[in-house]
Amino acid sequence: MLRQLLIPACLFGLLASPASARDQIRIVGSSTVFPFATATAEQFGRLGTFKTPVVESTGSGGGLKLFCAGVGLSHPDITNSSRRIKSSEVDLCASNGVDEIVEVKIGFDGIVLASSRKAAPVDLTLEQVFRALAKEIPVDGKLVPNPYTTWADIDASLPARKIEVLGPPPTSGTRDAFVELAMEGGAKAIPMLADLRKQDKKAFKAVAHSIREDGAYVEAGENDNLIVQKLEANPDAFGIFGFSFLDQNADKVQGAKVGGVSPTFEAIAAGDYSVSRSLYFYVKKAHVGVVPGVQEFVAEFTSEKAAGDDGYLADKGLIPLPEAQREKVREDSAGLAPLSL
Amino acid sequence: MSEGNLHLSERAARNLRKRHRAERRFRAYGMTAVALAMVTLVLLLGSILWRGWPGFFQHTVLLDVALDPEVIDPEGSRNPDRLAQADFLGLLKTSLREQFPEATSRRERRELTRIVSAGADLEIRRLVLESPGRIGERVGIEVLLSDDADLYFKGQLDPSEDGATGRLSSRQAGWLDSLEAEGRVENRFHTRFFQAGDSREPELAGIGGAAVGSLLTLAITLLLSFPVGVAAAVYLEEFAPKGRWTDFIEVNINNLAAVPSIVFGLLGLAVFLNFFGLPRSAPVVGGLVLSLMTLPTIIIASRSSIAAVPPSIREAALGVGASKHQVVLHHVLPLALPGILTGTIIGMSRALGETAPLLMIGMVAFIVDVPTGFTSPSTLLPVQVFLWADSPERAFVAKTSAAIVVLLTFLVAMNLAAVLLRSRFEQRW
Numbered sequence: 020m021l022r023q024l025l026i027p028a029c030l031f032g033l034l035a036s037p038a039s040a041r042d043q044i045r046i047v048g049s050s051t052v053f054p055f056a057t058a059t060a061e062q063f064g065r066l067g068t069f070k071t072p073v074v075e076s077t078g079s080g081g082g083l084k085l086f087c088a089g090v091g092l093s094h095p096d097i098t099n100s101s102r103r104i105k106s107s108e109v110d111l112c113a114s115n116g117v118d119e120i121v122e123v124k125i126g127f128d129g130i131v132l133a134s135s136r137k138a139a140p141v142d143l144t145l146e147q148v149f150r151a152l153a154k155e156i157p158v159d160g161k162l163v164p165n166p167y168t169t170w171a172d173i174d175a176s177l178p179a180r181k182i183e184v185l186g187p188p189p190t191s192g193t194r195d196a197f198v199e200l201a202m203e204g205g206a207k208a209i210p211m212l213a214d215l216r217k218q219d220k221k222a223f224k225a226v227a228h229s230i231r232e233d234g235a236y237v238e239a240g241e242n243d244n245l246i247v248q249k250l251e252a253n254p255d256a257f258g259i260f261g262f263s264f265l266d267q268n269a270d271k272v273q274g275a276k277v278g279g280v281s282p283t284f285e286a287i288a289a290g291d292y293s294v295s296r297s298l299y300f301y302v303k304k305a306h307v308g309v310v311p312g313v314q315e316f317v318a319e320f321t322s323e324k325a326a327g328d329d330g331y332l333a334d335k336g337l338i339p340l341p342e343a344q345r346e347k348v349r350e351d352s353a354g355l356a357p358l359s360l
Numbered sequence: 361m362s363e364g365n366l367h368l369s370e371r372a373a374r375n376l377r378k379r380h381r382a383e384r385r386f387r388a389y390g391m392t393a394v395a396l397a398m399v400t401l402v403l404l405l406g407s408i409l410w411r412g413w414p415g416f417f418q419h420t421v422l423l424d425v426a427l428d429p430e431v432i433d434p435e436g437s438r439n440p441d442r443l444a445q446a447d448f449l450g451l452l453k454t455s456l457r458e459q460f461p462e463a464t465s466r467r468e469r470r471e472l473t474r475i476v477s478a479g480a481d482l483e484i485r486r487l488v489l490e491s492p493g494r495i496g497e498r499v500g501i502e503v504l505l506s507d508d509a510d511l512y513f514k515g516q517l518d519p520s521e522d523g524a525t526g527r528l529s530s531r532q533a534g535w536l537d538s539l540e541a542e543g544r545v546e547n548r549f550h551t552r553f554f555q556a557g558d559s560r561e562p563e564l565a566g567i568g569g570a571a572v573g574s575l576l577t578l579a580i581t582l583l584l585s586f587p588v589g590v591a592a593a594v595y596l597e598e599f600a601p602k603g604r605w606t607d608f609i610e611v612n613i614n615n616l617a618a619v620p621s622i623v624f625g626l627l628g629l630a631v632f633l634n635f636f637g638l639p640r641s642a643p644v645v646g647g648l649v650l651s652l653m654t655l656p657t658i659i660i661a662s663r664s665s666i667a668a669v670p671p672s673i674r675e676a677a678l679g680v681g682a683s684k685h686q687v688v689l690h691h692v693l694p695l696a697l698p699g700i701l702t703g704t705i706i707g708m709s710r711a712l713g714e715t716a717p718l719l720m721i722g723m724v725a726f727i728v729d730v731p732t733g734f735t736s737p738s739t740l741l742p743v744q745v746f747l748w749a750d751s752p753e754r755a756f757v758a759k760t761s762a763a764i765v766v767l768l769t770f771l772v773a774m775n776l777a778a779v780l781l782r783s784r785f786e787q788r789w
Contacts, residue, residue, distance in 0.1 A: 041639075043737070045640070050750075053726070054560065054751070054752060056726075057560050057726040058560040060726065060728070061559055061560050061561075061728055064728055064729070065482070067444065070729065071727075071728040071729055073641060073725050073726070073727050073737045074725060074726040075641070075722055075724065075725040075726075076724065076725075076726075076747075093633075093637060093639070093640070242749060242750055243750070243752070244749065244750065244751075244752070244757070263752045264752045266752075267527065267752040267753055267754055268752075268754065269527070270517070270518060270520065270527070329470065331478070334474075335560070335752075336752065
């Protein structure tokens with residue numbers, strides 16, 4: 020008799036245990052911001068006043084979807100994003116009762132085109148990057164499938180190496196940013212496409228955002244360490260990843276100059292390196308004061324010892340905002356000024 | 361009349377030789393296949409062990425730290441709460457500067473601080489909190505070196521002149537060399553690796569949290585899937601009337617065993633998190649999801665081992681007057697148990713290695729605290745491997761392989777248990 024009762028009782032007990040009050044912050048979002056958010060979370064937990072926040076890497080889009088799903092302890096308090104929140108996402112948030120969101124900009128990330136240190140350094144322009152990787156390029160006023168097989172085909176000054184670029188798949192935020200910054204930037208430099216952009220924005224984007232699928236661009240998965248290893252083995256190839264991986268593996272790989280600028284810490288911080296983007300996190304204001312430590316965590320993340328020029332996040336590869344902007348972000352985030360697009 | 365014998369003719373001899381050759385070829389194919397599999401296995405295990413072995417060790421440095429009462433406890437209250445808040449990082453920096461007075465510029469001092477682990481000040485704090493009586497003394501404390509300094513001693517990182525091409529400057533390398541010349545540097549077995557939770561600093565990161573998370577999750581899985589699976593198998597084999605319905609259920613169970621695991625994750629997200637409102641990242645939910653996944657395996661294994669119990673045993677028991685229920689509990693189940701346990705262990709070891717379904721329910725997360733209960737956020741061993749494999753820090757390469765070694769040890773132990781159980785208790789009829 021006892022045995023017959025025990026199993027259903029166990030099951031029921033497990034299912035009925037309520038999602039009780041949470042005493043730690045929950046963070047979701049971008050895999051690019053993940054290394055920085057986790058480093059901050061660890062430091063924050065080490066202070067001992069609050070528990071260490073739990074950080075999940077869900078991607079920027081996935082994070083915002085979870086974040087906007089509603090107010091309450093079963094929803095995350097903060098989401099990281101490697102792009103700005105879209106107005107459609109703000110609407111989604113509002114429709115679920117999340118109407119006050121605080122936007123905090125924490126710094127920059129550069130996207131690098133890297134190759135093995137064994138290869139000769141190159142200097143590319145965005146136009147050359149576009150010509151190397153676009154699915155279709157304009158030749159004599161017509162769009163034709165990309166004919167280039169080596170870099171020298173594009174420009175005689177470039178090495179006669181086969182075009183082979185290892186990069187992230189379409190689900191990645193890095194890929195989105197690369198397409199938007201590098202490919203679109205390169206397409207704009209071609210007069211015919213610049214004209215097209217003025218006439219028909221959609222058609223322009225279709226051309227500028229399509230990456231070739233004939234094997235010159237290899238989707239190497241989300242694991243950037245793997246790309247670094249492959250670059251070491253194949254000096255002819257280039258890889259696309261975030262600055263922090265270049266920073267950590269600077270003895271194995273080098274970043275190609277883009278438009279004459281090397282992807283260095285200083286160049287990205289100064290805004291000279293063109294393929295860079297801003298990193299953000301978004302805070303649910305309704306959770307401030309409900310989940311302990313949210314405001315303190317924001318203060319830690321924006322503090323000089325974390326996000327400053329010599330902060331521990333800079334050690335992890337985050338490129339800090341200019342000092343004046345940092346102070347403004349600190350003030351705004353301390354006041355929890357809600358975002359308005 | 362030997363030339364007349366068909367079996368001794370030249371043609372027969374040729375045919376025989378041909379057949380023997382074919383036989384030898386066939387065997388050679390098989391042996392090549394086995395050899396290929398063995399070589400792959402050895403290469404795989406070898407490369408993991410080769411890369412993971414250094415991950416079990418960590419270099420430490422012995423520092424002389426003056427426990428200055430002015431810094432630690434200016435009021436002299438010896439109140440532990442106040443002591444815990446003291447500037448131990450400052451003490452550490454002072455100690456390093458005493459060791460290397462030539463580091464004067466801001467940049468040099470920053471580089472100097474970076475040769476020890478970011479958790480080194482906590483070691484000093486622990487010592488002070490454990491024995492407040494030593495405040496005011498000058499003590500030798502062994503602290504961890506930073507991940508880059510550790511890699512330098514392991515020969516995996518070359519210093520660079522300008523600091524631009526590498527993680528370690530030649531200046532830092534010089535300091536490290538002089539520390540080693542003084543005999544202050546030791547390469548020690550890294551027990552912290554087995555106790556600590558995750559960290560962003562490779563030298564502080566451990567798989568303790570993930571291992572506890574795995575244990576908690578598997579406990580739930582076992583608790584749910586074993587009784588339910590065995591009960592289902594017993595009913596289907598012993599009691600259920602044979603008919604269209606039982607066939608239908610059987611086909612469905614077999615199909616369920618082949619469903620990709622990510623589907624169970626989606627199910628878990630929809631049912632356990634969204635409908636029942638269970639917490640994200642909790643071992644309860646992980647266990648529920650994984651038990652859905654292991655149930656079919658256990659049912660199938662249990663059914664076949666129950667079916668293998670010869671009918672004569674059932675008939676004999678029924679013949680002496682046992683009820684159907686007694687037959688099953690007293691005779692069939694004990695005899696089928698070794699097979700059932702083997703199936704369960706194999707199902708559990710599959711669950712142990714699973715990450716895909718956990719992605720959906722938030723168990724792929726950065727969690728520092730070692731979980732304390734079934735609802736506290738936790739991660740699992742394979743997830744930890746996945747997270748470290750994706751980390752930019754170079755030292756995590758060795759940690760990843762070391763974590764794989766631990767995971768494999770668990771798996772091998774479980775499978776070995778299954779083999780032992782079978783060989784010890786299995787009955788042959």
